[in-house]
Amino acid sequence: MEEESKSLPSKDNFSEWYNELLMTAQIMDVRYPIKGVYVWYPFGFSIRKKVYNMLRNLLDVDHQETYFPMLIPKPELLKESEHIKGFEDEVYWVTHGGLSELEVPLALRPTSETAIYPMYKLWIRSHADLPLKLYQIVNTFRYETKHTRPLIRLREITSFKEAHTAHATWDDAEKQVHEAMDLYSEFFTKLAVPFIVHKRPEWDKFPGADYTMAFDTMMPDGKSLQVGTVHHLGTKFAKTYDITYEDEKGERQYVNQTCYGISERCIAAVIGIHGDNKGLVLPPNASQTQVVIIPIIFKKDDGGVKEACQKVKELLRANDIVAVIDDADERPGAKYYKWEMKGTPFRIEIGPRDIKNNSVMLVRRDGKKESIPMDGLPETVRNKLFEFQTDLLNAARDSMLARVKACETLDEAKQQIENGWATMPWCGEKACGLEMENAVNCKLLGEAHTIKGAGKCPICGKATDRIITMARSY
């Protein structure tokens, strides 16, 4: 699996750049013989591992991880009619075991409500069992008929983190919605992925939910990428699957539920937002390796360079900073190319002159270069990693916000969404919303707390202080 020296198309041509980068940096191999199904390269999976361990650590504070079956019997899947309507065209069906036809066809889970909630019915009996907060990280399946794209639109979603909670009251569940949003905010901030949270319009909420809050980020082409969702399910599923508890007074009540999910789209966002023409740019939190050390050797007598590299590596590792030495028999330039392609946050170059100065040359993946003293090296590197992480997030957030623009007319919005998102007043009526989507050829992402304003609905002309975000979307 040797890398090739190959240059990427310019990131201005985002779609082409993205596809090339996934192969060249060895994130995903697109050559698997099923449309919409891709293979994680080991390097790509190292990012997945790092990112999902971070997600696990956040969840494990007050959730428990578990695992529910991948196969769902047809009658269970069909029980919740509103829910299944959202998925029925996209479900894969297992009809045969060996050469025999199955009596009951089995669905590959498109998401796991219908696998989990029949068990919740058995597990929850009393108010003392609440709240129940479980999650799992699993593969899910959608028979996508739209254009598929690695990490973004998949027939096998390999890394779906889905949490499912049950609570005594609607308000308790709403509180959980906010806790989940806080948790996701922390997660995406750690990933240096900026986002705006939208409350999805009624017609675009999760099938069966009371409402849906979605984390949207902006890709370099201005399109929105939904990277996380949090749903308040109310008692909808509880009524279908008969999930009840006995309250303090001894009366049976339906539970109120929430569910929230994140998929490998979070990694697509990191790649798409931060990468550049040289390859990946990984925030330190998403990279297995934080620092690559490159020995700069001019002649046979290395002047102590190798020894110094070893010492720096051990110093950093002793301080929980993952550093590796690239001592391959290649020119430094070839090594720079390779590690830049892989997005390693920092490169440390050590040559005879650095040793003389008792310092090393630190190069950030974004090109910033400075000599730093050996004294206090681990602390300096740690601080600078944090600084780099923060710089990435701030730059990405600024870039996103600069491309969100309040528009006054539908024509203006239509132009705006070519490179970003448009915001406009909206009266709140579905008919007007759908007409806006049609007129602008976009999706209404919904309303965001963080975007305020007032004006007139562009369709019916009613005065309103509701502002809605419009975007082309993945």
Next chain:
Amino acid sequence: MEEESKSLPSKDNFSEWYNELLMTAQIMDVRYPIKGVYVWYPFGFSIRKKVYNMLRNLLDVDHQETYFPMLIPKPELLKESEHIKGFEDEVYWVTHGGLSELEVPLALRPTSETAIYPMYKLWIRSHADLPLKLYQIVNTFRYETKHTRPLIRLREITSFKEAHTAHATWDDAEKQVHEAMDLYSEFFTKLAVPFIVHKRPEWDKFPGADYTMAFDTMMPDGKSLQVGTVHHLGTKFAKTYDITYEDEKGERQYVNQTCYGISERCIAAVIGIHGDNKGLVLPPNASQTQVVIIPIIFKKDDGGVKEACQKVKELLRANDIVAVIDDADERPGAKYYKWEMKGTPFRIEIGPRDIKNNSVMLVRRDGKKESIPMDGLPETVRNKLFEFQTDLLNAARDSMLARVKACETLDEAKQQIENGWATMPWCGEKACGLEMENAVNCKLLGEAHTIKGAGKCPICGKATDRIITMARSY
């Protein structure tokens, strides 16, 4: 999900005990509406998490984790004819996406050779790419027609760790077989699961392999449970999937491959071997919680007991020993019951008398009880956890070996396998082997390095120094 106070059937009735324990200790819920498909309770999954993280840590030293697709197109699956013959009756087929019939039926992976090796063909080009050592931890599927059993015989294997390696020569691959066996030996030793490694007879090797080495353990009913396998694949799959590399001389050669797997059967072994009539007994390495601290309070003024419990918990946690305090409003006896059911290795009881003596009462899950001083507590607990782990392994190994008996006649073997394993001379001929299996109504596990002897084949009478193990098996 409150536990009930319920006693288990005696472990003498192993099968009933096992099924009851899985539910009562909340390992697996068997009430999912598909035969042979079970749900991990969060507590059960905490064991899975702990055990598989240990396995990951062992593998990550020189393997890379990755993820290959779950769906395999029919033509790829059928390519290796000998391999598919081993699985064809057991493959689940996806035939529909939404309402449309798929052009190419897709198999749910029964194991991943046929998903991975077409990619190895693309990834391996030169000797510099070798060895390649990847692994994944995934769900796999078998349409089992035999009697299914949680963690042991499943239609969805939720936790299949499969490693796939490629090497330049047959000897290199053989070296890898031994490395994998060493790795598995370390893994099972850490799990306190004793084993005997058998070279499977020709007719029972992995379909397509040159040979198969299997890790067998003995369950309390004397049946063998195969908990791990290591296969030398030679160039069989390389020839089918055209996986070649250019050697140092510039000539194309087929790679030699190995693969090796472990499933959640490793957890079935821990449960079955160590559990007792009170519930689970977890080796410290398999338990998320090592120590439960129970405050013993007699009156309202607790005499500093709660504070002491908190102090002990923090002391232990600061030393990487996971301790929890059970301060529920229940009698100590009810708490003992609960934590014994869950197999927590150590219980620490702290009452006013212990505080006066500056000590705590330490109770091992197997009942051994002693007062230990507060001075140096974390070191003492750590040493005693290690001792407990070792005691469990030694006791289990002794118990297993005591039930392996050299037999002279087939009748004797038939009687022996009622409660253990029989060993007998065998000439090495398949015909004789199959006749032995028939006569004794058992499986020939194969030959073990560790079991030596000589005698006459009970079928043909030929003198031989090959000794084969016979057992009823799961």
